[in-house]
Amino acid sequence: MKEQLEGIRRRALAELSDHATAEAIEAVRVRVLGRSGELTEIMRGLRDLAPAERPLVGKLVNEIKSEVESRIAALQTNLRGRELERSLGEAKLDVTLPGMKIPRGRIHPVTQVIEEMLDILGEMGFEVEYTQDVEDDFHNFAALNFAPDHPARDTQDTFFLPGGLLLRTHTSNGQIRVLERRRPPLAVVCPGGCYRRDDPSVRASPAFNQIEGFMIDRHGRITMSHLKGVLTEFANSFYGETPVRFRSSFFPFTEPSAELDIHCLLCAGAGCPVCKHSGWTEVLGCGMIHPNVLRAVKLDPAEYQGFAFGMGVERTALMKLGIDDMRLFFENDLRFLAQFPSVNGGVR
Numbered sequence: 531m532k533e534q535l536e537g538i539r540r541r542a543l544a545e546l547s548d549h550a551t552a553e554a555i556e557a558v559r560v561r562v563l564g565r566s567g568e569l570t571e572i573m574r575g576l577r578d579l580a581p582a583e584r585p586l587v588g589k590l591v592n593e594i595k596s597e598v599e600s601r602i603a604a605l606q607t608n609l610r611g612r613e614l615e616r617s618l619g620e621a622k623l624d625v626t627l628p629g630m631k632i633p634r635g636r637i638h639p640v641t642q643v644i645e646e647m648l649d650i651l652g653e654m655g656f657e658v659e660y661t662q663d664v665e666d667d668f669h670n671f672a673a674l675n676f677a678p679d680h681p682a683r684d685t686q687d688t689f690f691l692p693g694g695l696l697l698r699t700h701t702s703n704g705q706i707r708v709l710e711r712r713r714p715p716l717a718v719v720c721p722g723g724c725y726r727r728d729d730p731s732v733r734a735s736p737a738f739n740q741i742e743g744f745m746i747d748r749h750g751r752i753t754m755s756h757l758k759g760v761l762t763e764f765a766n767s768f769y770g771e772t773p774v775r776f777r778s779s780f781f782p783f784t785e786p787s788a789e790l791d792i793h794c795l796l797c798a799g800a801g802c803p804v805c806k807h808s809g810w811t812e813v814l815g816c817g818m819i820h821p822n823v824l825r826a827v828k829l830d831p832a833e834y835q836g837f838a839f840g841m842g843v844e845r846t847a848l849m850k851l852g853i854d855d856m857r858l859f860f861e862n863d864l865r866f867l868a869q870f871p872s873v874n875g876g877v878r
Contacts, residue, residue, distance in 0.1 A: 532590065538568050539594045546601045548608075555605050562598055569595050639870040640739060640859050643847040644721055647741055650767045654760060656719045656743060661704040663697060663723050670698050673706045673826035674783040689725050697725035701742035702783060702840055705819075709827035714746040714834055721843075732803065732855050739843035744819065746829075746836030754786065757816055757837035761790050765813065769795065769850065775810065784817025784838055795849045803854070811849055814841035 542562050545554060562568050569591050576584050648658055671683055681687060682699060689697040704720025720742040728734040745752055745760070758776060765774050773793040781787045790813045794805035801807035816839035821831035844856050851870065853859075858866050 532587070535572065535587070535590050535594060538562060539597065542594075542598050543601060546598070546605060548605075550605055552606075552609055555602055555609075558598070559602055563595060636867060636870065638859075638867065639851060640843055640847055642870065643850055644739060644741070644843055647768065647841075647843070647846070648719065648721060650764055651719050651741075651743060654717075654763065656717045656745075659704060659708050659718050659720050660722060661701070661707045661720055663725070664691065664695055665698045665703050666695055669703045669706045670696060670700075673823065674702055675820050675822040675826075676782045680782065687727055689727065698722075699726050700724055700840060701740040702838070704742050705744050705783075705823070705838060706827060709746075709829065714748070714829070714836070715751075716747075716836075717743075717745040719743040730857050730860070732857070733845060733848070735844065735856055735860060737860075738856075740840055741843060742838065742840045744836055744838040746819065746834055749831075749833055749835045752836045754818060754837070757818070757839070760837075761814070761816060761839060765790065765792055768846075773799075779815060779817075781815055781817060783820050783823050784815075785820045787815065787817035790814050790816060790839075792849070796852060796854060813846060813849075814839050816840070 542558050545558050701720045701722045708718050724740050728736050775791050776788045779787045779789045791810040793799045794811045796802050799809035801809050805811045819836045819838050824831045
């Protein structure tokens with residue numbers, strides 16, 4: 531058996547010369563070390579040897595196996611080195627040529643608009659609070675004074691989820707969430723995503739962003755005049771000096787309620803499809819917080835009073851950036867997105 535093993539060693543090392551090809555090296559590996567290789571078969575036959583002979587044969591097999599494996603590894607390393615030298619010698623590389631220009635990413639224009647809005651509101655004393663997108667009926671509807679048969683509760687308008695949950699239809703849920711945890715005086719804005727069953731169009735999308743804001747203090751300290759002052763200042767800071775107007779409206783969660791319009795920036799008030807040829811564009815809804823909303827968060831309307839407002843970011847961005855179709859924000863066409871400067875430069 532020893533002579534047989536020595537013969538395997540001599541033959542393998544002879545074939546693994548310094549000039550052995552990759553094919554020859556692989557052939558030796560399979561023949562000697564493979565599953566059905568010579569050393570493997572000898573190891574399987576150890577049980578047929580005399581007990582005194584088994585340790586000696588096993589030790590010699592392991593020595594030969596180790597020696598052959600080391601030799602193969604060394605030859606393969608040399609082969610890879612020679613192949614690298616050959617490829618480098620053949621490759622034509624002009625190191626004086628300029629490198630590949632990798633385009634820089636840009637912050638999405640909607641994100642830029644959100645950041646600018648929050649910066650302006652932050653300078654006016656509002657804190658930023660983020661709340662969840664998945665809500666329950668109480669925080670999205672009931673606490674905001676929506677009637678049980680309000681159309682917004684229909685499946686045609688709202689995305690309902692199992693277990694009585696839904697995707698929030700507005701960020702007004704943030705008003706309830708914050709007031710459950712904190713007591714006035716408060717000035718807070720809640721940005722975030724909203725979801726409604728709308729078909730994508732020039733001015734609508736099933737997924738969009740809103741910013742909800744509210745300010746509450748002791749009764750008499752916050753009035754409709756404060757609301758008009760805050761929103762007029764915001765509009766002038768965000769859009770630049772532009773005519774604004776407040777129109778009476780209705781929302782379940784505010785009383786009295788109003789809508790803020792600005793002179794259409796796309797047509798300068800002349801009339802266009804975006805402003806429905808009226809010369810004015812609705813920017814946001816607002817009003818004094820309804821007493822029932824205060825009661826829902828265990829605040830006495832006789833003691834506390836405040837205002838709230840909510841604005842759609844994409845609709846606001848249309849006017850800010852001079853775009854006439856909201857769908858452009860969601861198509862992710864790099865040619866469109868590349869037109870907007872980095873947030874470092876701002877969008878003002």
